[in-house]
Amino acid sequence: MSAIIMSGKLLADEMTIEMQNNVNKLKEEGIIPGLVVLLVGEDPASQTYVRNKEKRAKSLGFHSLVKRYPADISEEKLLNEVIRYNEDPSFHGILVQLPLPKQIDSDKILNAIDSVKDVDGFHPVNMGKLLIGQPDKIPCTPYGIMKLLERYEIEIEGKTAVVIGRSNIVGKPMAQLLMMKNATVTVAHSRTKNLAELARTADILVVAIGRGNFVTKEFIKPGAAVIDVGMNRDQNGKLIGDVKSDEVAEVAGYLTPVPKGVGPMTITMLLYQTIESAKKIAASSKKR
Amino acid sequence: MSAIIMSGKLLADEMTIEMQNNVNKLKEEGIIPGLVVLLVGEDPASQTYVRNKEKRAKSLGFHSLVKRYPADISEEKLLNEVIRYNEDPSFHGILVQLPLPKQIDSDKILNAIDSVKDVDGFHPVNMGKLLIGQPDKIPCTPYGIMKLLERYEIEIEGKTAVVIGRSNIVGKPMAQLLMMKNATVTVAHSRTKNLAELARTADILVVAIGRGNFVTKEFIKPGAAVIDVGMNRDQNGKLIGDVKSDEVAEVAGYLTPVPKGVGPMTITMLLYQTIESAKKIAASSKKR
Numbered sequence: 001m002s003a004i005i006m007s008g009k010l011l012a013d014e015m016t017i018e019m020q021n022n023v024n025k026l027k028e029e030g031i032i033p034g035l036v037v038l039l040v041g042e043d044p045a046s047q048t049y050v051r052n053k054e055k056r057a058k059s060l061g062f063h064s065l066v067k068r069y070p071a072d073i074s075e076e077k078l079l080n081e082v083i084r085y086n087e088d089p090s091f092h093g094i095l096v097q098l099p100l101p102k103q104i105d106s107d108k109i110l111n112a113i114d115s116v117k118d119v120d121g122f123h124p125v126n127m128g129k130l131l132i133g134q135p136d137k138i139p140c141t142p143y144g145i146m147k148l149l150e151r152y153e154i155e156i157e158g159k160t161a162v163v164i165g166r167s168n169i170v171g172k173p174m175a176q177l178l179m180m181k182n183a184t185v186t187v188a189h190s191r192t193k194n195l196a197e198l199a200r201t202a203d204i205l206v207v208a209i210g211r212g213n214f215v216t217k218e219f220i221k222p223g224a225a226v227i228d229v230g231m232n233r234d235q236n237g238k239l240i241g242d243v244k245s246d247e248v249a250e251v252a253g254y255l256t257p258v259p260k261g262v263g264p265m266t267i268t269m270l271l272y273q274t275i276e277s278a279k280k281i282a283a284s285s286k287k288r
Numbered sequence: 289m290s291a292i293i294m295s296g297k298l299l300a301d302e303m304t305i306e307m308q309n310n311v312n313k314l315k316e317e318g319i320i321p322g323l324v325v326l327l328v329g330e331d332p333a334s335q336t337y338v339r340n341k342e343k344r345a346k347s348l349g350f351h352s353l354v355k356r357y358p359a360d361i362s363e364e365k366l367l368n369e370v371i372r373y374n375e376d377p378s379f380h381g382i383l384v385q386l387p388l389p390k391q392i393d394s395d396k397i398l399n400a401i402d403s404v405k406d407v408d409g410f411h412p413v414n415m416g417k418l419l420i421g422q423p424d425k426i427p428c429t430p431y432g433i434m435k436l437l438e439r440y441e442i443e444i445e446g447k448t449a450v451v452i453g454r455s456n457i458v459g460k461p462m463a464q465l466l467m468m469k470n471a472t473v474t475v476a477h478s479r480t481k482n483l484a485e486l487a488r489t490a491d492i493l494v495v496a497i498g499r500g501n502f503v504t505k506e507f508i509k510p511g512a513a514v515i516d517v518g519m520n521r522d523q524n525g526k527l528i529g530d531v532k533s534d535e536v537a538e539v540a541g542y543l544t545p546v547p548k549g550v551g552p553m554t555i556t557m558l559l560y561q562t563i564e565s566a567k568k569i570a571a572s573s574k575k576r
Contacts, residue, residue: 129412168420176419184476
């Protein structure tokens with residue numbers, strides 16, 4: 001048996017058509033979805049991410065702006081920039097590219113973003129709404145994974161899910177989303193004992209630990225859906241996931257590839273949430 | 289073997305001495321911790337809870353006020369009352385007794401409480417801070433359970449924990465707190481299959497499902513710490529927990545009783561957080 005490959009690339013393309021229709025409708029009402037990305041310093045990985053986001057946003061016809069700041073910008077100045085874009089009605093989404101330089105408290109900056117424009121879903125209010133089961137903006141990677149599971153008709157209700165990794169941007173929100181769909185969810189992490197044994201109970205296994213080829217076939221229940229969030233480089237500089245895909249594909253029922261699995265979904269959900277935000281802001285200004 | 293009984297009553301008494309010392313210190317600085325409880329309508333259970341809270345708050349020397357409103361109060365009026373107490377510097381904690389009558393959107397009211405004064409810990413911002421691992425105000429029942437585990441020196445790090453029940457006020461925040469202490473946590477619920485088998489993997493089992501005597505000895509790993517959050521009445525009107533305590537005590541290593549287990553800790557943590565809130569507000573006003 002060989003696993004069905006869950007293509008994030010294909011689903012992202014599919015969703016892009018739908019989003020394009022939504023953007024066109026908004027434009028007919030005179031609204032152009034606006035996304036501003038605040039980029040501090042010259043980190044090469046950040047530059048690449050931001051370039052991709054900008055390209056995708058522009059191709060959808062967004063009002064897209066990348067604001068660049070020197071690496072030595074003060075916390076206060078950056079905070080004022082966030083506040084400025086909170087108040088600018090031409091932007092419906094604000095994204096602060098992480099990591100930020102050391103002199104800046106990232107939490108302070110992220111918390112200053114108006115939660116309505118927090119298209120990354122990292123603001124405490126949005127995390128809180130997720131925890132109490134009333135999600136609004138959702139962290140993009142786990143949100144994209146839910147869309148993938150749905151598209152490939154993976155049953156979640158009553159199933160056993162194991163999430164390996166407990167980061168704020170993937171593991172913890174992922175667990176909440178799966179729980180909301182009535183899975184029984186365990187969050188495993190570096191202190192978890194008998195990890196392979198635990199993972200083998202999972203009908204749905206999400207791996208987000210940032211260790212290349214860590215998950216081998218011993219971790220996999222036959223037929224399970226395996227989601228690989230990892231983005232690592234091997235010794236030859238090749239992009240690899242957290243899952244040893246060749247052998248896992250022989251046991252799993254479904255598997256996301258790296259690249260073209262979870263990655264394209266993350267940026268898609270960012271744009272999706274910006275459009276949703278534009279719709280919402282437009283609807284609330286009509287009411288006034 | 290018979291389980292060690294974890295007395296919430298004893299720990300609550302112990303903590304009350306410590307809290308009394310803290311209140312005395314605050315009074316020397318001219319600060320009296322203030323707690324206002326907003327009580328709508330005539331629900332008898334709510335009346336009892338509120339009376340207990342008031343009694344405990346007064347005995348600690350709090351500035352304690354119970355504001356009663358008729359059952360037909362409008363949402364707008366109640367909202368204005370919340371805002372009024374947000375702005376009243378003599379109160380450091382605001383508690384809206386639930387349930388509220390049907391004409392009122394509880395979420396709207398709870399979200400209006402200043403998160404600094406949200407001593408119940410239910411505000412989305414406080415839930416969000418908990419989810420991202422930077423807790424401030426914490427829902428009182430799971431917070432009290434953490435204090436009990438700590439007091440009885442139950443090891444959490446690296447252990448397997450199962451939480452049965454996924455409510456916003458107990459199950460979900462409980463899972464976050466146990467995860468922060470490096471347990472591997474599974475949240476189980478009504479849709480979970482093979483519940484007894486899953487529960488039997490738990491070194492720490494927290495039961496909060498609201499079904500009397502539901503958890504039998506088949507659910508228990510020998511030596512486990514079992515926390516019973518249930519408060520149910522049997523056919524004779526006797527208060528019973530979710531755990532069938534007589535038989536479970538023969539297998540478990542630790543067990544909380546009902547009553548005098550989790551119950552006294554919940555109200556203790558409410559008062560504890562009000563004192564913490566008073567300290568914090570006092571410290572921040574000094575800085576100005």
